[in-house]
Every structure is written in C-alpha cells, then in structure tokens.
Amino acid sequence: MQHIYSFLISVFQRILPFIGLFIPKLKEFYTVRKDVFAQLNQNIDSNADLIWVHAASLGEYEQVVPVLEELQEKYPTYKIVLTFFSPSGYNIKKDTSLAAYVTYLPLDTKQNAKQFLKILKPKLAIFVKYEFWPNFLQELHKQKIYTVLVSGVFRLSQPFFKSYGKWMQKSLNAFNYFFLQNVESLKNLGQLGFTNAIVSGDTRFDRVSRQLKYDNSLKFIEDFKQDKLMLVCGSTWKDDEDLLIDFINEKHDIKIVIAPHKINSExxxxxxxxxxxxxxxxxxKELYDLKDIDVIIIDTIGLLNKIYSYADIAYVGGAVGTTGMHNVLEPATFNLPIVTGTYINNFPEAIQLQHLSGLSTVKNKTDVQIILNKLVFDSQFRIKTGAIAGEYVSKNTGATEIIMSYLDQTLTA
Known part of the structure; x- marks a missing residue:
C-alpha cells in the first residue's frame, strides 16, 4: 500500500502545476513549495546542529511553543528549523523568533524526504499532535534520526486502526518516544504494540499558562475599560455575533470587545x-475618547491573548455552527468564566470545563441572555466560575517539563 501511496503523491506533485491553473488553492499550494529546496540550500548551514520541528498549522505551532522556548533557552547553539503544512501557520509565524528558519513542508514523496533530510541533517525531529507523513517518517527511521511526537493524540478513527491503513503503522517505528495527551491515546497506541510512550499531557496548557508571565499591558484597553466589567467575545463568526447582538444592544453598563475570527472589513x-x-x-481608536465607547471591534490579529487579561467574562466563538470552537484555554488561564456554543463534542477541554462548571454553552439568544446576565450581575457566581476555569489550567500544566527531561538526555548524549 505504501508503494501505491508514494506513487499517487508523486503523480500529484507532477500534475499540481496544471491543476493549479484551475483551482486557486492548489495553485498557492504549488507556488509556495516550488522553491523550498533552493531556499533551504541557500539558508541552511550544513555545519550547524539542527533541530527540525514540524507543525501542521497555527494551532499545532501554539502547542509546541513552550518546547521551542525551552530548546532555545537551554540549547542556544542549536538552530531550529520550523516547517508548516498549512498557510494559516506559515503566513502568521514565518517571522517567529523561536526558529532560525521557517518554511513549508514539501510533499511527502520519497525523493523529497531524502533531499530534505540530506540538507538539514537534523540531530532531532519533533512532530506535533497527529501529523504523520509516511515517507518522511520512514526516511527519519532509515537515517536513525531521533524523532519524537509531542502532545500526541491517537484515536480509533485514525487510519492506523483501520484495515485499509495498517500499512501506516510501520511509519510509527520512526518515533523514539511518544509524549501523549491522555490515557486513551496511550491505550490505543498500545494496541499497535508500542510501549515507548508516556502520558505527559497537553503542552497547550503550558502555552496558555505562560501568558500570565508575559507583559499583557494594552493602553487602549485600559482607556476603554476604566473601572467597568468587560466581556470579551473572542474569535467570533457571524453565527456567534447573531446570538450576541440582542444582549449587546440592551446597553448594559459594561464594556464589550469583539475580536472576529476573520478580519473582513465588509x-x-x-x-x-x-x-x-x-x-x-x-x-x-485614536479618533475617539475610548472611555465613552461601549464596544471595540478588533480589526487586527495578535492582541486577543492580552485582551483576555483585562476581561471579566469570555465568550469563545466557533461552537455555534460547525466551523469549530476556538481555544477556551486562553481565557481560562486568566480565571475567566467562559460561554460558548453547544458544538463542543470534539473538544475535550471544553467538555471537561463544562463538567466542572467553568464553562456554559448556549444554543439561542435566550440562553445568551440568561447566562451573560447572571455573570454580569452575580459577582459571586462570576468569580467562582472563573476560578474553576483557572484552576483547571493550572492543574494540567507540566507537559513541557516531562518532554524536556527526555530531550535533555537526547541532546546531551
């Protein structure tokens, strides 16, 4: 089966320039990758000690940030090469200071894998969550390059556990160690015969927890909030905003920040x-006296985490429709009570927070009115609910420390 997979990927790579003439997204997919090897040869120092970190997209990047920070601090002589599969990660983080070089991952052909690793010659390869590319993994295994999976997740719905995907199990031999998010993943991986694994937890908890140590000050938010309560509606879609409109228009004596998921002026x-x-x-914002304004719409990116530090209540978007709920851990780390839509089944942390009573779900405008009014006017309830959310984050930190204790042995061997 791997021969068929490799053949199809190779064919796709050859015809991609032609398909791209008709499908804009595939044109971009081809364009951003066509010069990857030339750029690597130009920018990579073949004599440097390299660590290769691969994150599928922005979410996986945020997940591995605590590990990147630790590696950069403890091993400054190592150069980190960061690769993305998705434009959403690359476009936003291509200039990150946590990597010496950032690029796209070439298509998973055998030739690309060999050429890529020949240029990098990494001492260590780190994959995040559940990004598995058979040819790259097989080449890593063949070259005996130390490879680990961090914040890994194994579900029975993945190809490894299906009859048609058993050939992919072989690619998991590339991993010297698996750092997993939960016991279920450890159990599922064990079914495949792998015991070189540990439940380290999810590094996202470490990521959001570290936000508490950063400088989160924003002068415009201080001018805007004054001494009033503030509701932050983060990563909202139209479905979310439609639910919130009536509550906002009631003109409560609170301040409201809306940070849309996509910045679209229209x-x-x-x-x-x-x-x-x-x-x-x-x-x-410079044109107004912000203390007299009720609502600010954040038409830029990169501020939401800091804005949460000023909030009293958080509404997290994406769970009203099927677009996918956004990160509830970011507001939780600031001890904020959280409100979101009802589509949370694929988000374990949201389900756990709801079970603990640190998160409430809403399905209509009436639900929004009930829960937000209670959070606004019942300070005891608001503080207690927020404390539950904050405690949930603090109790689940520590994955990075476990991962680094292993990597320390590897990098100093």
Missing part, C-alpha cells in the same frame, strides 16, 4: 450596522 461594517451602541474599530 462583514465588520455589517456587524456595526446591527449595533445600537457606540462602537469603534481598533484601527480608528
């Missing part, structure tokens, strides 16, 4: 037309 203007309160965009 959709932001449509949202503003529905609001019956004073509202400004972040980009025009």
């Amino acid at each position: 959709k932001i203007e449509e949202l503003k037309k529905q609001l019956e309160v004073s509202v400004v965009n972040y980009s025009e």
Whole structure:
C-alpha cells in the first residue's frame, strides 16, 4: 500500500502545476513549495546542529511553543528549523523568533524526504499532535534520526486502526518516544504494540499558562475599560455575533470587545450596522475618547491573548455552527468564566470545563441572555466560575517539563 501511496503523491506533485491553473488553492499550494529546496540550500548551514520541528498549522505551532522556548533557552547553539503544512501557520509565524528558519513542508514523496533530510541533517525531529507523513517518517527511521511526537493524540478513527491503513503503522517505528495527551491515546497506541510512550499531557496548557508571565499591558484597553466589567467575545463568526447582538444592544453598563475570527472589513461594517451602541474599530481608536465607547471591534490579529487579561467574562466563538470552537484555554488561564456554543463534542477541554462548571454553552439568544446576565450581575457566581476555569489550567500544566527531561538526555548524549 505504501508503494501505491508514494506513487499517487508523486503523480500529484507532477500534475499540481496544471491543476493549479484551475483551482486557486492548489495553485498557492504549488507556488509556495516550488522553491523550498533552493531556499533551504541557500539558508541552511550544513555545519550547524539542527533541530527540525514540524507543525501542521497555527494551532499545532501554539502547542509546541513552550518546547521551542525551552530548546532555545537551554540549547542556544542549536538552530531550529520550523516547517508548516498549512498557510494559516506559515503566513502568521514565518517571522517567529523561536526558529532560525521557517518554511513549508514539501510533499511527502520519497525523493523529497531524502533531499530534505540530506540538507538539514537534523540531530532531532519533533512532530506535533497527529501529523504523520509516511515517507518522511520512514526516511527519519532509515537515517536513525531521533524523532519524537509531542502532545500526541491517537484515536480509533485514525487510519492506523483501520484495515485499509495498517500499512501506516510501520511509519510509527520512526518515533523514539511518544509524549501523549491522555490515557486513551496511550491505550490505543498500545494496541499497535508500542510501549515507548508516556502520558505527559497537553503542552497547550503550558502555552496558555505562560501568558500570565508575559507583559499583557494594552493602553487602549485600559482607556476603554476604566473601572467597568468587560466581556470579551473572542474569535467570533457571524453565527456567534447573531446570538450576541440582542444582549449587546440592551446597553448594559459594561464594556464589550469583539475580536472576529476573520478580519473582513465588509462583514465588520455589517456587524456595526446591527449595533445600537457606540462602537469603534481598533484601527480608528485614536479618533475617539475610548472611555465613552461601549464596544471595540478588533480589526487586527495578535492582541486577543492580552485582551483576555483585562476581561471579566469570555465568550469563545466557533461552537455555534460547525466551523469549530476556538481555544477556551486562553481565557481560562486568566480565571475567566467562559460561554460558548453547544458544538463542543470534539473538544475535550471544553467538555471537561463544562463538567466542572467553568464553562456554559448556549444554543439561542435566550440562553445568551440568561447566562451573560447572571455573570454580569452575580459577582459571586462570576468569580467562582472563573476560578474553576483557572484552576483547571493550572492543574494540567507540566507537559513541557516531562518532554524536556527526555530531550535533555537526547541532546546531551
């Protein structure tokens, strides 16, 4: 089966330039990868000690940040090469200071894998969560390059556990060690005969927890909030905003920040037309006395984590429809009570927070009115609910320390 897989990937690589003429996304997929090897040859020092870290997208990057920070601090002579599969990760983090070089992962052909590793010659390879590319993994195994999986997840729905995907089990031999998020993953991996694994936890908890140590000050939020309660609606989609409109228009004596998931000027203007309160965009904040404004819409990226540090209540978007709920751990780490939609079944941390009473779900405008009014007017309830969320994060930190204790042995051997 791997021969068939490799053949199909190779064919796809050859015809990709032609398919791209008709499908814009595939054109981009080809364009951003066509010069990867030339750029690698130009930018990679063949004599340097390298660590290769691969994250599928932005979420996986955020997950591995604590490990990157530790590696950079403890092993400054090592150069980190970071690869992404998705543009959403690369475009936002291509200039990150946590890596010496950032690029796209070439397509998973045998030739690409050999050429890539020939250029990098990494001392260590780190994969994040569940990004498995058979040819790259097989080549890593063949070259005996130390390889680990961090914050790994193994579900019975993955190809490894299906009759048609058993050939992929062989690629897991590349991993010297698996650092897994939960006991279920350890049990499932054990079914495949792998015992070189440990439940270290999810490094996302370490990532969000570290936000508490950073400088989160934002002058414009201080001018805006004053001494009032503040609701932050993070990573919202239209479905979320439609649920929140009536509550916002009731003109409670609170401040509200809306940070849309996608920055689209036309959709932001449509949202503003529905609001019956004073509202400004972040980009025009200098034109107003913010203490007199009720709502700020954040029409830029990269501020949400800091804004949460000023909040009293958080609404997390993406779980009203099927777009996918966004990170509830970011507000939880700041001891915020969390409200979100009902589509949380694929998000264990949200389910656990709901079970602990640190998170509430809403399915309609009535639900929104009930829970947000309770959080606004019942300070005891608000503080208790937020404390539950914060405690949940603090109790689940520590994965990075476990991972680094192993990597220390590897890198100093």
